[in-house]
Amino acid sequence: MKRGDLVKIKLFPDDPEPRISGIVVEMGTSHSDCSNDIFPIARVVWNTGIEWVDATRLEVINEKI
Secondary structure, eight states, X not given: XXXXXXXXXXXXXXXXXXXXXEEEEXXXXXXXXXXXXXXXXXXXXXXXXXXXXXXXXXXXXXXXX
């Protein structure tokens, strides 16, 4: 996954808004408050706005060439 990729999110039942698809604008890493585990995050422009999300919840629909 990289900047410019079109992605969709694996929805959880308690997700507040229906995010259909989005474009990755930035990649980064974060860590849990209760452990030193580091995981990838992506900043995505969704149909509902822009936000950071756990990148493991994303599926690439179309890669930027």
